[in-house]
Amino acid sequence: MSFTVPSHLESELDEITTHYPVKRSASLMFLHALQEHFGYVSKDAVEWTARKLGLQPINVYELVTFYPMFRQEPLGKTHVKVCRTLSCALQGSGELRERFCSKLGLDPHAHAPQTTPDGKFTVEFVECLASCGTAPVVLVNEELHHKVSSADADAILQKGKAA
Amino acid sequence: MSAPAQPAPAPAPQAPPPVETMTVKVNGKTVQVPKTHPDWQGKPQPATMLQAARCAGVDIPHYCYHDKLPVAGNCRMCLVEFGTPMMDPATRKPVLNEDGSPKIAKSVLPYEPGTPRGAIACATPISPGMEIYADSKATLQMREAVLESLLINHPLDCPICDQAGECKLQEYSVQHGQAGSRFVEAKVHKPKAVDLGPRIVLDDERCVLCTRCIRFSKDIAGDDALGIVNRGSYNTISAFETGKFDNNYTLNTVDLCPVGALTSKDFRFKMRVWFLKESKSVCTSCGTGCNITIGSREGVVHCYEPRENDAVNGPWMCDSGRLNYKWIGRADRLREVLVRGTRSTWSAALQDLTVRLSKAPAGSVAVVASSRQTTEELYLLKKLAARTGATTDSVAREGEADRLLVAADRNPNSNGARLTGISFTEAGIRIPEIAAAIEAGTVKTLVVFGEDVTKHGIPAATLAKLETLFVSDILPNATTALATHLLPGAAHAEKRGTFVNVKGRLQKFMKAVEAPGDARPEWEFLHELVHGVTGQNGYSTIEGLFNQMAREVPAFAGLEWAKIGDTGVDVKI
Numbered sequence: 001m002s003f004t005v006p007s008h009l010e011s012e013l014d015e016i017t018t019h020y021p022v023k024r025s026a027s028l029m030f031l032h033a034l035q036e037h038f039g040y041v042s043k044d045a046v047e048w049t050a051r052k053l054g055l056q057p058i059n060v061y062e063l064v065t066f067y068p069m070f071r072q073e074p075l076g077k078t079h080v081k082v083c084r085t086l087s088c089a090l091q092g093s094g095e096l097r098e099r100f101c102s103k104l105g106l107d108p109h110a111h112a113p114q115t116t117p118d119g120k121f122t123v124e125f126v127e128c129l130a131s132c133g134t135a136p137v138v139l140v141n142e143e144l145h146h147k148v149s150s151a152d153a154d155a156i157l158q159k160g161k162a163a
Numbered sequence: 164m165s166a167p168a169q170p171a172p173a174p175a176p177q178a179p180p181p182v183e184t185m186t187v188k189v190n191g192k193t194v195q196v197p198k199t200h201p202d203w204q205g206k207p208q209p210a211t212m213l214q215a216a217r218c219a220g221v222d223i224p225h226y227c228y229h230d231k232l233p234v235a236g237n238c239r240m241c242l243v244e245f246g247t248p249m250m251d252p253a254t255r256k257p258v259l260n261e262d263g264s265p266k267i268a269k270s271v272l273p274y275e276p277g278t279p280r281g282a283i284a285c286a287t288p289i290s291p292g293m294e295i296y297a298d299s300k301a302t303l304q305m306r307e308a309v310l311e312s313l314l315i316n317h318p319l320d321c322p323i324c325d326q327a328g329e330c331k332l333q334e335y336s337v338q339h340g341q342a343g344s345r346f347v348e349a350k351v352h353k354p355k356a357v358d359l360g361p362r363i364v365l366d367d368e369r370c371v372l373c374t375r376c377i378r379f380s381k382d383i384a385g386d387d388a389l390g391i392v393n394r395g396s397y398n399t400i401s402a403f404e405t406g407k408f409d410n411n412y413t414l415n416t417v418d419l420c421p422v423g424a425l426t427s428k429d430f431r432f433k434m435r436v437w438f439l440k441e442s443k444s445v446c447t448s449c450g451t452g453c454n455i456t457i458g459s460r461e462g463v464v465h466c467y468e469p470r471e472n473d474a475v476n477g478p479w480m481c482d483s484g485r486l487n488y489k490w491i492g493r494a495d496r497l498r499e500v501l502v503r504g505t506r507s508t509w510s511a512a513l514q515d516l517t518v519r520l521s522k523a524p525a526g527s528v529a530v531v532a533s534s535r536q537t538t539e540e541l542y543l544l545k546k547l548a549a550r551t552g553a554t555t556d557s558v559a560r561e562g563e564a565d566r567l568l569v570a571a572d573r574n575p576n577s578n579g580a581r582l583t584g585i586s587f588t589e590a591g592i593r594i595p596e597i598a599a600a601i602e603a604g605t606v607k608t609l610v611v612f613g614e615d616v617t618k619h620g621i622p623a624a625t626l627a628k629l630e631t632l633f634v635s636d637i638l639p640n641a642t643t644a645l646a647t648h649l650l651p652g653a654a655h656a657e658k659r660g661t662f663v664n665v666k667g668r669l670q671k672f673m674k675a676v677e678a679p680g681d682a683r684p685e686w687e688f689l690h691e692l693v694h695g696v697t698g699q700n701g702y703s704t705i706e707g708l709f710n711q712m713a714r715e716v717p718a719f720a721g722l723e724w725a726k727i728g729d730t731g732v733d734v735k736i
């Protein structure tokens with residue numbers, strides 16, 4: 001499969017590059033745009049970005065792996081982000097994540113985000129989602145769920161399976 | 164040969180430019196420190212606390228700092244407590260103690276004046292009157308804390324780690340570490356045995372993230388291939404594509420790595436470093452002549468490592484040169500003296516050659532000597548040639564130069580051959596002439612040292628026309644197969660001698676191992692032969708031989724073996 005960036009996107013990015021005093025400063029904008037278009041940042045996307053900005057692939061790859069928002073693999077249709085920070089942790093977000101993982105056949109102790117083989121779910125432990133008062137909090141795609149109980153978790157899974 | 168050349172006039176003594184210094188105290192000792200020190204590119208920069216401590220003979224522990232790399236200041240191992248003279252804010256005069264000495268304000272945390280605030284010695288410039296406390300209680304505490312954090316996720320697999328014995332983490336832990344770990348949580352596991360490139364294996368769990376390898380690759384080797392990926396406690400050294408870290412200088416990162424994270428595939432798990440005997444030598448794979456240390460054990464060469472010489476290679480060497488040592492121990496090394504294919508003895512063979520060469524009519528002898536032979540050997544061969552009126556030459560060996568060290572000239576001693584008069588401006592131009600003379604029957608004796616002439620313009624059919632083909636070499640080839648007299652020679656690692664590199668640096672090298680079987684250093688038996696043929700007395704020690712050569716070869720005038728340091732001297736080429 002060859003990697004092609006549509007010409008309108010490429011010219012948009014070329015234009016963005018001109019806003020920066022040095023080309024490499026446009027790296028993050030490139031990665032955001034490519035992730036939005038392709039759903040994730042592939043190795044090809046890293047190499048393409050490096051080529052466009054006169055960098056070595058490792059320079060761009062460092063960025064991709066530094067920011068948790070950049071994905072190196074396609075995400076599941078339902079993206080479950082469980083908050084791991086203090087308030088949510090005290091309110092049992094650890095158990096909540098374990099529940100999601102074990103019900104989906106994923107490793108409950110893995111460090112990185114995990115996606116089910118059927119591509120339906122990605123489960124991820126994330127830092128504070130800024131709704132500490134309603135802990136534990138789970139962000140499902142763009143929708144924030146508050147005070148999530150085990151029953152709520154199961155309902156999220158049900159909905160995701162049907163999606 | 165010519166009468167001893169006039170000794171070169173001693174170079175006019177040049178007054179060294181006055182060095183501006185600054186006075187600081189290190190562990191209570193007053194030292195004068197030059198105000199500037201060369202940075203990694205040799206540019207003068209303000210002296211740092213680490214350099215000041217060195218001037219006082221104190222080594223401050225460090226990981227990321229390296230004299231020949233840009234300063235990164237990331238490992239914090241070099242933290243030290245320090246103080247500076249107090250100033251009266253009103254008078255701008257130093258505040259004095261009762262005894263008249265300046266009062267020192269120790270550096271403390273601004274919001275917690277009771278707590279010392281350290282500074283990284285590798286990147287903090289000194290100021291006049293500064294006091295550096297490299298072994299104070301506070302300094303030791305900072306070191307302990309840094310080490311404790313470095314060891315949190317470290318696998319502590321020293322028993323199977325190649326770095327053990329020369330590992331900075333091991334050394335500093337013994338000096339400053341704690342016996343037990345207070346860390347009860349699970350250790351983070353990182354990739355093990357990563358195939359970084361054709362010659363490098365990386366163990367990420369052992370890495371202390373000093374970034375020396377990254378800086379070397381990017382700033383010295385010009386291959387921006389390595390980086391740190393992931394974040395926080397999962398930080399990992401990585402290449403974009405594993406297996407592709409393959410520039411010709413990758414093995415230097417193994418030397419640079421202060422721990423056992425980067426390992427050489429060639430050396431991995433082969434030998435404990437403390438078993439190796441170290442001998443000072445020179446790489447023979449190109450005309451740069453990088454200074455090396457040969458690591459050997461029980462007569463076997465196990466590795467080459469670069470030996471620092473700022474006049475030649477700095478602290479680096481190329482991978483191809485470093486790995487080009489296995490031929491020394493090859494099983495098919497020539498180890499017997501052969502006369503017409505029959506095993507003979509040194510005395511019988513040399514006797515026979517002496518008679519033949521003494522009787523040879525002028526012009527009936529030719530010499531092809533390799534620019535891989537030592538200067539002393541080439542000098543003796545030239546003496547032999549002069550006596551018999553022989554045409555001489557050597558063989559050119561060209562490759563491609565790179566931007567860092569590798570020279571286009573792949574012979575280690577082309578200048579030695581030129582200066583001793585074996586070859587001319589262009590090596591090899593007389594070989595066709597020699598071949599033609601053999602064909603014509605004028606040349607009946609050919610002396611070949613260290614080259615397979617059948618590959619360089621004198622085909623086997625031509626060699627067959629000779630009466631005497633006197634060959635000395637290290638490994639068998641088509642020429643040695645045709646030799647009437649075959650004398651087994653020694654690799655550079657098996658003898659002492661000198662090479663003159665492409666820039667005219669004359670460098671001596673020491674013996675690491677014994678030559679196999681009956682093989683002998685060429686200069687030893689050449690000395691006997693020259694003595695026999697010319698009737699002139701020579702020297703049976705390398706020191707005497709070198710000094711004799713220095714008296715006769717103008718370019719070496721005034722030199723003495725004993726006075727050539729470990730890093731060599733410049734000669735006029």
Ligand code: SF4
Binds near residue numbers: 425
């Ligand atoms: S691999 Fe070695 S040189 Fe590279 S960052 Fe880690 S410890 Fe430093």
Ligand code: SF4
Binds near residue numbers: 446447448449476481
């Ligand atoms: S640059 Fe030349 S002399 Fe130096 S290590 Fe490489 S081959 Fe040997």
Ligand code: FES
Binds near residue numbers: 087088129
């Ligand atoms: S701690 Fe979970 S939202 Fe802040």
Ligand code: FES
Binds near residue numbers: 224235241242
């Ligand atoms: S040596 Fe690493 S911070 Fe100074």
